Amino acid sequence: MNVGILSLIVLGLAALGYVLARRRALAVVQGDARLLHSRTGYYGQLVFLLTAVPAFLVMAIWLFLQPILIEQRVAENIPGTAIPEGGDLTLVMSDVRRIAGGIDAMMADGSLGEAQLKDMHADQTDIRARLAGVGIALGAEVSPAVFEAAKSYRKMQKTGALAMTVVVLGLALGMMGLALSRISATLRARNLAESFVLSLLIGASLVAIATTAGIVLSLLFETWHFFQLYPARDFFFSLTWNPQFRGGSDLGFAPLIWGTLYVSLVALIVAVPIGLMIAIYLAEYAGKRVRSLAKPAIEVLAGIPTIVYGLFALITVGPFIRDWIAQPTGLGDSSSSVLTAGLVMGIMLIPFVSSLSDDIINAVPQALRDGSYGLGATQSETIKQVILPAALPGVVGAILLAASRAIGETMIVVMGAGAAAKMSLNPLEAMTTVTVKIVSQLTGDTEFASPETLVAFALGLTLFVFTLGLNVLALYIVRKYREQYE
Amino acid sequence: MTDIARNGSSAPAPARRNRSLLEVDDRTRRRNAAEARFKLMGSIAVIIGLLALVGLLTSILLNGMSSFRQTYVSLEVYLDPAKLDKDGSGNLEKIAKVTTFGYKPLIQKAMVATVAANGVDDQGLKAKKIADMISPEAPATIRDYVLANPDKIGETVRFDLLAGGRIDGYYKGRVTMETAALDRNVSPEQLRIADALRDAGVLDTRFNWAFFTAPDASDTRPEAAGLGVAILGSAYMMLVVLVLALPLGVAASIYLEEFAPQNWFTDLIEVNISNLAAVPSIVFGILGLAVFINYAGLPQSAPIVGGLVLTLMTLPTIIIATRAALKAVPPSIREAALGVGASKMQTVFHHVLPLAMPGILTGAIIGLAQALGETAPLLLIGMVAFVREYPAAPPEGLFDPASALPVQIYNWTTRGDPAFVERASGAIIVLLVFLLIMNILAIILRRRFERRW
Numbered sequence A: 001m002n003v004g005i006l007s008l009i010v011l012g013l014a015a016l017g018y019v020l021a022r023r024r025a026l027a028v029v030q031g032d033a034r035l036l037h038s039r040t041g042y043y044g045q046l047v048f049l050l051t052a053v054p055a056f057l058v059m060a061i062w063l064f065l066q067p068i069l070i071e072q073r074v075a076e077n078i079p080g081t082a083i084p085e086g087g088d089l090t091l092v093m094s095d096v097r098r099i100a101g102g103i104d105a106m107m108a109d110g111s112l113g114e115a116q117l118k119d120m121h122a123d124q125t126d127i128r129a130r131l132a133g134v135g136i137a138l139g140a141e142v143s144p145a146v147f148e149a150a151k152s153y154r155k156m157q158k159t160g161a162l163a164m165t166v167v168v169l170g171l172a173l174g175m176m177g178l179a180l181s182r183i184s185a186t187l188r189a190r191n192l193a194e195s196f197v198l199s200l201l202i203g204a205s206l207v208a209i210a211t212t213a214g215i216v217l218s219l220l221f222e223t224w225h226f227f228q229l230y231p232a233r234d235f236f237f238s239l240t241w242n243p244q245f246r247g248g249s250d251l252g253f254a255p256l257i258w259g260t261l262y263v264s265l266v267a268l269i270v271a272v273p274i275g276l277m278i279a280i281y282l283a284e285y286a287g288k289r290v291r292s293l294a295k296p297a298i299e300v301l302a303g304i305p306t307i308v309y310g311l312f313a314l315i316t317v318g319p320f321i322r323d324w325i326a327q328p329t330g331l332g333d334s335s336s337s338v339l340t341a342g343l344v345m346g347i348m349l350i351p352f353v354s355s356l357s358d359d360i361i362n363a364v365p366q367a368l369r370d371g372s373y374g375l376g377a378t379q380s381e382t383i384k385q386v387i388l389p390a391a392l393p394g395v396v397g398a399i400l401l402a403a404s405r406a407i408g409e410t411m412i413v414v415m416g417a418g419a420a421a422k423m424s425l426n427p428l429e430a431m432t433t434v435t436v437k438i439v440s441q442l443t444g445d446t447e448f449a450s451p452e453t454l455v456a457f458a459l460g461l462t463l464f465v466f467t468l469g470l471n472v473l474a475l476y477i478v479r480k481y482r483e484q485y486e
Numbered sequence B: 001m002t003d004i005a006r007n008g009s010s011a012p013a014p015a016r017r018n019r020s021l022l023e024v025d026d027r028t029r030r031r032n033a034a035e036a037r038f039k040l041m042g043s044i045a046v047i048i049g050l051l052a053l054v055g056l057l058t059s060i061l062l063n064g065m066s067s068f069r070q071t072y073v074s075l076e077v078y079l080d081p082a083k084l085d086k087d088g089s090g091n092l093e094k095i096a097k098v099t100t101f102g103y104k105p106l107i108q109k110a111m112v113a114t115v116a117a118n119g120v121d122d123q124g125l126k127a128k129k130i131a132d133m134i135s136p137e138a139p140a141t142i143r144d145y146v147l148a149n150p151d152k153i154g155e156t157v158r159f160d161l162l163a164g165g166r167i168d169g170y171y172k173g174r175v176t177m178e179t180a181a182l183d184r185n186v187s188p189e190q191l192r193i194a195d196a197l198r199d200a201g202v203l204d205t206r207f208n209w210a211f212f213t214a215p216d217a218s219d220t221r222p223e224a225a226g227l228g229v230a231i232l233g234s235a236y237m238m239l240v241v242l243v244l245a246l247p248l249g250v251a252a253s254i255y256l257e258e259f260a261p262q263n264w265f266t267d268l269i270e271v272n273i274s275n276l277a278a279v280p281s282i283v284f285g286i287l288g289l290a291v292f293i294n295y296a297g298l299p300q301s302a303p304i305v306g307g308l309v310l311t312l313m314t315l316p317t318i319i320i321a322t323r324a325a326l327k328a329v330p331p332s333i334r335e336a337a338l339g340v341g342a343s344k345m346q347t348v349f350h351h352v353l354p355l356a357m358p359g360i361l362t363g364a365i366i367g368l369a370q371a372l373g374e375t376a377p378l379l380l381i382g383m384v385a386f387v388r389e390y391p392a393a394p395p396e397g398l399f400d401p402a403s404a405l406p407v408q409i410y411n412w413t414t415r416g417d418p419a420f421v422e423r424a425s426g427a428i429i430v431l432l433v434f435l436l437i438m439n440i441l442a443i444i445l446r447r448r449f450e451r452r453w
Helices: A003-028 A041-076 A089-108 A113-116 A127-133 A145-180 A191-227 A231-235 A254-285 A286-305 A306-327 A338-363 A366-374 A379-408 A411-416 A434-440 A452-479 B003-007 B026-068 B091-099 B100-118 B127-131 B139-146 B165-171 B177-180 B188-200 B228-259 B264-278 B282-296 B305-330 B331-339 B343-371 B377-379 B406-413 B418-449
Strands: B069-077 B156-162 B205-208
Touching: A003 A041, A003 A145, A003 B331, A041 A089, A041 A191, A041 A254, A089 A113, A089 A379, A089 B156, A127 A286, A127 A379, A127 B139, A191 A231, A191 B003, A191 B228, A191 B282, A191 B305, A231 B177, A254 A286, A254 A338, A254 A379, A254 A434, A254 B026, A254 B069, A286 A338, A306 A338, A306 A411, A306 B026, A306 B406, A306 B418, A338 A379, A338 A411, A338 B026, A366 A379, A366 B205, A379 A452, A379 B026, A379 B282, A411 A434, A411 B406, A434 A452, A434 B282, A434 B377, A452 B377, B003 B377, B026 B069, B069 B100, B069 B165, B091 B139, B100 B127, B100 B139, B127 B188, B139 B156, B165 B188, B165 B205, B165 B418, B177 B188, B188 B205, B228 B264, B228 B305, B228 B343, B228 B406, B282 B305, B282 B377, B305 B343, B305 B377, B331 B343, B343 B418, B377 B406
Parallel strands: none
Antiparallel strands: B069 B156, B069 B205
């Protein structure tokens, strides 16, 4: 049965349980609700939760585990001879899945019945032609073992789905019956329902941990996979990046790191002085009206999606730099360059630096300013010699956060920095970054077997470690060196 | 003992003693100049920031506004039964066998006839070249019409057909007579015919509704490309994000803000949330690819996967906003509720949560806006695929391949024809308008319902 319909049925059962529970609670005390421990709605709520939540939980776990178990069972039954020369089990398994899907499609359009399928064997029928008829294109002829595997895969899937339906509905009904039978005047329904809700709330907050765990585990697992296919030494120390989809590629990450750092550096050189000066001006000099207009206007920059900056780099800044700077000086002739990407990324980071620094400068107590003015300092001297030193840890934190943003930024560099992996000092040349290569290695056809694809996970892990490190460092600096006033 | 007294060298200069304080000396002048310079630097920085914003927006607007207009040619096409329905049976299956190639001659004939009927000099062009002024999408338009109305075969029907991309570009200033002379796809003669047809009222440029409704089109026909599938796909993803991220985020925030004890476990959750807020978005794409597609076997390019990835990404934003909103509800409300005998859970759900609702919704809308503009993770889960079919209605449609607005923009920028750059800029305007509406909604919500305690 369809998962959606099954969910609806479970929800319907739960709603029914709500109504029944309220009735039963009233019946237990002969309609005098004052004799009940809780208000009738809580009995309903309790039964509703007990019916729906365990059933959904089991369904989720089932949907999670079933594919793994079935794949394992089917893979065990595929003989080694069915695996073609140079291929591997994962490719065969993907064929199995597609054939199973094709059989389902044939069943759906009525060209094949269950009974016929039983007598259908790969050595008698031209499976490939029939599958092509329903839009499933296979690379090679179907071997009998693979076809049998597909049949058993499909059968197990059907059995699994049926079993899940039975188990889930049985659980929902059972829990509903059990809960209804327990209703009595002294049942502490409100307390039970509330602690149930509390556990749901805790569950929701665990999603954050699960996400982090998912990220770290999937990155680690695939990276480990990658290092089994490709020597770690070459990844870390080779200075060339040259993926070949036929094998024999050089996958050194140094040029990518270089490009990433270079672009980020340019971006910070643009963003930090401008952002800091904006923060100082708005916090110390600007009148109320200027501040109330300029501050939101600059923060609009932060709300603009990065794809817009990417397009800006591609159609405006890139050609401008090429025509007015790169070609006249003869230093480069492509419109995508480190300078293009860095400049545009710098613009993106301005509001980031300015609003963080603004908050920090505003947090410096007025007494410090007054003291400095009292000693005869001008406003700019006060800012340079009193306020900025007091705000320094916070400002450094803000810059580090901006740097971590710059390193992880994708669209601007994809559209502005180019795709050539180079280690050069010339900012007018096209270079590439870690994020660009993650995108280019993972878009398109993704079979998780070649080092050329898996390298993206190693790059992703590098990126994750870098940004996480910068964030932790920023937090540490802010906490450790923050001046405590009052 | 101060330093000044000890080394004695900084005793006031004798010259200073006799001068008025109102007279500005060199040193003061220098300090005042430094002050003015510093202030000027500040205002220059603000101006640079504002100029960047203005430059960004005008560059996109200038490039993109023209995509909201499109050139059409109005043609009387004779739906020839000899070509479309050879045996005259009216059998729909037979009619469907005629591919778009079968419709091309009809358009060619109609186009040549129209040129002649309006007394336009054909500039010595061959019939095929004249027909090339019409978009290659046109046969498909007519075929769809015929399949929908088979009884019209044999009649002459007026169609508004898309003009070719270069003809359209001519009226938008992208193509000129000079560039046309060098272009293989268009010739100056065609442009002159187009001008004459325009004078005759056959060809005109009007508002481009198809840009919002049509699906993507192939590399050679930018004039037919639209945002229909992308807008639908983005809407589906926003639906998934709203349905999943809002309840999850609110539930997590309620726990952390109202119930969680101060211990290492709560700390762990909080550290996790603030870390997730700082993880680059592309890493979420890798997670989606590895877990949802590779492991769980969900289909590529499906809005459900995009929605799940974006949910995980917006969750920290929503949690942070919700916690701030909950925190803003004064403790006196809680104490009053507890005082009249409400349980902790009742206090939160009956009193605190409704009061925090405007703040929560504002945060949710801002989170959604962020998710709507996000591109990088969607590239990894296969949303860049070329999709022409509209996804079905949800819930099945969530598993159909679709595109998304920002990914469609990226996709168009990678194509060769400059007409696609115009389309991409136009699509960005659409995206920005959506974001503007969402942000205005958030501001209105905050202004209308936020209470100051």
